[in-house]
Amino acid sequence: MSDNQTQPQLIDRFGRKVTYVRMSITDRCDFRCVYCMDEEMTFMPREKLLTLEEIVFLLRAFCELGVEKVRITGGEPLVRRNVDWLFNELGQLKSTTSLKELTLTTNGSQLPKYAESMVAAGVDRINISLDSLNPKRFKELTRTGELSTVLAGIDAAKKAGFKRIKLNAVIMKGRNDDEIIDLARFAIEQGLDISYIEEMPLGQVSHDRNESFCSSDEVLAKLQTEFELHASTSSTGGPSRYYQIAGTNSKVGFISPHSHNFCESCNRVRMTTEGRLLLCLGQEHSVDLRDVIRRYPGDSERLKQAIIESMDIKPEGHDFNIKEQPVIFRHMSVTGG
Numbered sequence: 581m582s583d584n585q586t587q588p589q590l591i592d593r594f595g596r597k598v599t600y601v602r603m604s605i606t607d608r609c610d611f612r613c614v615y616c617m618d619e620e621m622t623f624m625p626r627e628k629l630l631t632l633e634e635i636v637f638l639l640r641a642f643c644e645l646g647v648e649k650v651r652i653t654g655g656e657p658l659v660r661r662n663v664d665w666l667f668n669e670l671g672q673l674k675s676t677t678s679l680k681e682l683t684l685t686t687n688g689s690q691l692p693k694y695a696e697s698m699v700a701a702g703v704d705r706i707n708i709s710l711d712s713l714n715p716k717r718f719k720e721l722t723r724t725g726e727l728s729t730v731l732a733g734i735d736a737a738k739k740a741g742f743k744r745i746k747l748n749a750v751i752m753k754g755r756n757d758d759e760i761i762d763l764a765r766f767a768i769e770q771g772l773d774i775s776y777i778e779e780m781p782l783g784q785v786s787h788d789r790n791e792s793f794c795s796s797d798e799v800l801a802k803l804q805t806e807f808e809l810h811a812s813t814s815s816t817g818g819p820s821r822y823y824q825i826a827g828t829n830s831k832v833g834f835i836s837p838h839s840h841n842f843c844e845s846c847n848r849v850r851m852t853t854e855g856r857l858l859l860c861l862g863q864e865h866s867v868d869l870r871d872v873i874r875r876y877p878g879d880s881e882r883l884k885q886a887i888i889e890s891m892d893i894k895p896e897g898h899d900f901n902i903k904e905q906p907v908i909f910r911h912m913s914v915t916g917g
């Protein structure tokens with residue numbers, strides 16, 4: 581690797597280095613979680629999606645500009661056809677670019693099929709969504725998901741040997757807030773970490789998000805009635821706070837996108853399914869990189885220049901407000917969670 585590749589070159593107007601890209605590779609999903617999608621969804625026409633080859637081309641450019649961490653998400657990334665080819669290609673970027681960590685966020689349904697090949701391809705860590713341990717409720721929350729399949733996926737992931745597995749739970753009042761402690765107990769038993777996520781106002785869904793909103797502070801207070809939590813100093817440069825659960829191997833995290841205090845250390849950008857670079861999850865500032873890729877096929881210098889120039893429009897902070905929903909009309913499945 582040349583020195584050039586190890587020097588971060590993506591620095592915005594506020595001096596923040598961008599070293600982390602999250603990329604949604606499909607807006608499709610086999611689940612229809614109530615906080616994420618409508619029951620009836622119209623998905624993007626296939627020609628609008630970046631092809632797998634375009635995704636590799638794009639992420640290689642980022643990783644040659646100093647990006648060290650890539651997270652693949654969706655929609656459900658593992659329902660995209662030939663996704664194993666994509667991960668093999670991305671895994672190789674770890675030996676040719678500044679990429680250090682390849683990660684995946686999944687609903688777990690396809691892990692019995694893919695867990696082993698993901699580890700073989702070089703996926704270091706994965707996040708698996710799990711909002712309930714009650715099969716009937718799991719079905720209500722995901723509309724089309726089966727708890728048993730996801731539990732089998734978690735098992736497969738543990739056997740496959742990822743460096744770390746984290747569960748993600750979106751907590752909603754009156755829907756699953758009575759499972760906060762049970763979900764933590766499950767994570768501890770399985771030797772996994774767990775993050776609790778505040779519901780974000782992304783896209784129109786069928787319930788009133790004001791009524792279901794459960795703050796991280798409320799979740800933390802509930803956990804403290806049962807567990808001793810020690811604040812961890814580790815920071816991801818994102819909207820997460822972490823605690824070690826005393827006497828266990830598990831950490832608990834809180835993802836609180838409503839709080840503004842992480843914006844100043846933000847190190848990330850997002851890529852949408854159709855190749856739009858979003859400089860901030862809560863703002864519409866974006867650059868159409870698909871246009872650059874399709875207009876100048878194979879011209880990675882031009883693509884890198886467009887990425888470097890985009891740093892000038894990364895905003896200082898986001899602007900979520902749960903009371904004015906939806907703030908942003910994009911669904912999470914398009915921007916990637």
Ligand code: SAM
Pocket residue numbers: 609615616653654655656657685686687707708709748749750777778779780781782912913916917
């Ligand atoms: N399908 C995969 C999954 O469910 O893990 C990856 C994509 S999903 C959009 C990524 C994460 O975003 C999941 O943990 C999901 O629970 C979370 N999510 C989706 N919609 C959300 C919302 N409106 N507010 C907060 N989290 C949300």
Ligand code: SF4
Pocket residue numbers: 609610611612613616617654655656687709912913
């Ligand atoms: Fe699918 Fe993930 Fe959205 Fe649930 S949260 S509908 S699993 S993309």
